[in-house]
Amino acid sequence: MSYDAAIIGAGHNGLVAACYLARAGLKVVVVEKNDWIGGAAVSRELHPGFTYSNCSYVCSLFRPEIMRDLELPKYGLQVLPYEGGAVFTRDGGYLAIFRDHDANRREFARYSPRDAEAYDRYSRDIMRHCRFIRPLLMRTPPDPATFRPRDLAELAWLGRKVGEMSESQICDMIRFWTMSISDFLDEYFESPVIKAYLAVSAIIGTALGPMSPGSAYVLLHHYMGDVDGNVGAWGFARGGMGAITQALTASLRASGGEVRTGKGVEQVLVRNGRAVGLRLDGGEEIVAKRVLSNMDVKRTFLKHVDRDELPPDFTRRVERFKTRGSSGKLNIALDAAPHFPALPEGAPMLKGDLHFTDSVERMERAYDDWKAGRFSRDPFQDTMMPTMIDPTMAPPGKHFMSCFIQYAPPKIDGRDWTDADRDAFGQTVIDQIAEYSPGFKDRVLHAEIRTPRELEAEVGLTEGNIFQGELTFDQLLFNRPVPGYAQYKTPIRDLWLCGSSAHPGGGVMGAPGRNAAAEILRDTRASTEMREAYAVV
Amino acid sequence: MKDLRHHFETPLRTTAFHDRVAAANVLNEWAPWAGYTTATVLEDAETEYTAIRNTASLYDLCPMIKYRITGPDAVDYLNRLTLRDVARLPVDAVHYTAWCDDHGKLLDDGTLFRLGEAEFLLCCQERHLPWLADSTLGFDVAIRDATDEIAGLSLQGPCTAAVLTEAGFDVSALKPFRIARYPFKGGTLTISRTGFTGDLGYELWIEPGLALPLWDRLMEAGGYCGIRPVGSAALNLARIEAGFITTNADFVPADQAVREDRVRSPYEMALDWMIDFGKGHFNGRRALLKEHDTQSSEWAFVALDIEGNVAADHAILYDGRDREIGQVTSAAWSPVTKSSIALAHMRRPYDTRAKGGIWAEIYALRELHYVKLMMKAEIVARPFFAPPRRRATPPGRF
Amino acid sequence: MQSFDAIVIGGGTNGMACAARLTKGGKRVLVLDAADRPGGAAVGGDPASGALQMPLAHLLMMLDPRVHAGMDLDQHGFSYAATDLTTTALSATGDHLVLEGPAGASVSGSLSDADRAAWATLRKRLLTYAEALVPFRALTPPRIARKAGNDMLGLAKIGLGLRRLGREEFREFLRLFLINVADFLEDDLTDDRLRGVLAFDAVLGSWLGPRSPNSLLVYLNRLAGEAAGTRAALALPKGGMGTVADAMARSTAASGVTLQSGARVERILIEDDRATGVVLTSGETYRAPTIVSAAGPKQTLLDLVGARHLDTGFVRRTRNIRSRGGAAKLHLALTARPDFRGADLATRLMIAPDINTVENAFNATKYGEVPERPVMEIVIPTAHEGTGTDDPHLLSAIVQFAPHDPRDGLDKARKQMLANTLNVLEDHAPGIGGLISERELLMPQDIEARYGMAGGNWHHGELSVEQMLFLRPFADVAQYSTPIAGLWLASAGSHPGGGISGAAGWNAAERILSGVAA
Structure with a gap:
């Protein structure tokens, strides 16, 4: 089987790149190691009746021009805006966030x-x-x-x-x-x-x-x-974050693209300095005129490309690319809506993001723990129940709660996470919520705890970094991921990066995938067909 | 006051006059104004406008932002803050003023009431607490948002002096921009001869608890001439005729503008008459002096008389047929002057030199279709309408 | 009464440098200094502190060569007791690492070959970048606006200098420009002592930890300094830091500058929107058409000028100048020579065992707390002057990090800071506690009170990327001029910052003499 482009990883960026290429007339295949599609933008039923957005959990950065270009609404993507939010304070109060400007002003005025x-x-x-x-x-x-x-x-x-x-x-x-x-x-x-x-x-x-x-x-x-x-x-994707990648997959298939799941890539095949295809786990080979990697830059080059094919300086820089993970995730199925006594009855704040960190100092102290190689004892969490707005993700009256947690280091005291570490981490988070919501623990039906270890093992994010690389100036713009290789190209001809390791970086945005596709189409100006396609991009 | 945390249940608050305005608002047409409900039209905008120009009108001013400024350095503070010389404002008088940021760009305009030697009330459209508070460094002065503490009512029209006299408040000696106080039901009614209509008129200030009795007293006293509560639509028409500007309609406050080219200096809004360079330092003074000395103003603010009878709201202005030279900010068909009038930003020097003539590109919605009109416009003097009765003291009976 | 063309407020390094340069330009200058002895941070404090009249600064590394030569300091009693000072990275076990030559040109001690090689490469890179930044120091910061009268030739030279690094090095410079020094060091070095001492050097005098982004640039700025003609070298004047101040004072006096000590300026006279003179706390008034303030920008603008002469937005930006001092200063009189486990005392002794210790010390400061294990840079001035083993010695140390606004109050924090500092010292120099005859610890607030530095920050405003170059102290006043005609800024709070340099004062004077209107 021979393709114009083979894409490693069916995350949102890989699919976005695939869609643009397929629409430009290229014969495209996306290869995904997991049995499911979506990378870090997934909806998974991990507890019966409950849909978890178990990695990324909110949608706002995803570029509307991509949604429009790829007709994602037609393939089922719907984004629902938040209706509120709250920060709980240690003294039993809260600061609420409202969509209405004057309500928000009055709320802030309660504090200043x-x-x-x-x-x-x-x-x-x-x-x-x-x-x-x-x-x-x-x-x-x-x-x-x-x-x-x-x-x-x-x-x-x-x-x-x-x-x-x-x-x-x-x-x-x-x-x-x-x-x-x-x-x-x-x-x-x-x-x-x-x-x-x-x-x-x-x-x-x-x-x-x-x-x-x-x-x-x-x-x-x-x-x-x-x-x-x-x-x-900010908003929720209706049906969970998987709705984005499912719509992308449908859009891709409608343009003739393929997605193959359940088998990962063992090696990018390089011949005479050019990428010519993929060897999958088990040995099957896919021939392709070009390869796009939606994996992060470290995983791509340090694990799936023959080191001898790479300039040593490039490899050295890739090794130094910073991907320290800093976050974890709890995904919780709740038997009933949690009760927060601080909030007035019928308050709309639960229809948005909930925070339990009421000062910058507490956030910074949480970060100090991370620097010292331990998870935060008093973590910061960005927690929400999409089911407060989205009726599709849990049975009526029950809720899916997504807790994004900081900070969680890629290693604990320099060693790997253990199951006991993970459980202690999860307990810390649940205890923190329970401080503000008595009876919370009794409503928990199931909880999935994800540390950087799980994010790396399942999604393939090196060190569990959700942005496929830290967002500091030394790794932004023309420095991302490596100076001199910030234009989606790599030292190996016909091997491209299309994930968040490339500009402009992470978040479920789709921009790296789209920009990479544009670069590839610019690079292949030979056929008129492609020139037209380039105009589409 | 009930639990402050429940404020979100009523994101739009009602004013001290709400019960009466609501009863009069048979169309039930409301709009938000600074977090409060305000009536746009109560019954019929044209009739309401006519009351302003013919008899007497009542308009609920409560949502107007009011800051109380007190302290020994209040005059110095306000002189540093605003463009005009506050030392020359006598006690119990009001002046219209404006204030700028460092770059000499307008933050807002408003009326400054001098209630005592060291007590002022600054009324304006937008909120400015951080700016006012940050300006206090080095001054012995206190600032407080007094919006909720004072109910404001605008009584405007040729018969308003007579109505007030009928209501028991003799305002015959009250000159324009002066303040007088009257006992009212155990409280004090403060009346200023000010307004936003360019006509004879007064603004009444009272503690919120006495708001409804005051309303009732005025409605009763004005019954003989057909006094009428009016909505913001009628008021807006009157203010355009009077040539008054409104913040965020005619200019964007410098601290709100996202686009840097939207901000305007007093020279660019024809407010330069306020600037008092001789009073010592004030915010924006150096930038304004430079603008004055180098003649670097980019915009002019002009009043236009436009041919035809279609209001030119947001029309783009041209020199000839194709060179864009400005934008209309407020426009109306003026019933009292029988002309299509507009206030506009015009790029200099086209305010004095539009070789191809000034043209307004107007889109009139006619039976579902926009009709594009290119109408000749002419710069005229402001105000469009200025009856002598507005300044007569003692005021006439009608 | 004598008339002056210019009055300089503050007789510290920058004030005197500025006065000297203005005098060279033909101006009659009056310098007013609040202290009894001019010199600012280069001279000792309170005479009541007896033997411990030690200056705030204890090493020379930034002295501007224009100032050194232009003021003929060598003719006025200035000489070096030590140049190209060696640095000893102290180990609590006695396994010290000794860095000789500017910025550690050679390292002796137990260091792996790999680290030696890596450090040689890193050091070369750092010095190359620092060299490219050197010309900035002598330049009025450019303005971003077009037609702003920038020194385009000077800027073009700097730009060319950077491009001359070659494509790869230029790319690397753009990558490293805003990186944190910890990542930079950890990428290539493994030795904790080496990494610790370099990380500490990078954040000396700043309000950053080694893991704070932008910290490498602060280090580069430091390496762009020089002493005794050598880039990135450290030096010690003969007779102590006070002799720099004395030489400067003698030089200014010799050049005809009128220097008045004990003259504290209460306010700057402003008439018709022009600075026309100053009023002293004693009530005296001096007038001149040019007023230059070498007091910090916050103090100058908010206290000496006063907010009412300024615009509200400008006042906001002035108040937003961040000036958190993160360093305490320890002065000890010792009855005999201390023993730092065999380390050569005539070197700069550094206690910064690894990056995390430096970072942890910074962590506490963020919350107004005192670190458990502070890190420090120690100079024993007496060891450079041939003082014997059994003779009394003096010890001066910059101890980091100390909270500028201690949560539990100054007195408690000072006490705890001193105790923690002595504990760390004792670990590295066992028995030192028993040698102490006098002690003094200056917390940032003490430094503020004694030297008038806002927040106790040596630079009269943090030297951090967002307050550098044309953002120093903030954009409106980065070219030394102020909105008040005739009033100029010339303190370390202006470009290029402090450190017994005189560069800011010299630059300001050149700007004034260039005829640009304030």
């Missing part, structure tokens, strides 16, 4: 009337930074170290974008990119709980604390998304 109004200027400033960075997501980063016309043109384009801003705005932007979210928030707010709520997006998925410089940028990374034009808004 000044902060309530400062929030508007804060949102404006964040929006300004988002407006600059969003167009960069869907573009291949230029290589500032070459004098190739395309790179120079792209740099000039960037220069013009910057030039459109005023001097003070540019300076604000540079400060913002290099600051810690804690320092940044201090410039606007005084209330610890408000700052704790706003700092959340700056740490999710990263190996940074809220006091780490550079964390403010990460906030932007999470705010660049939108739900129907509401920038920074």
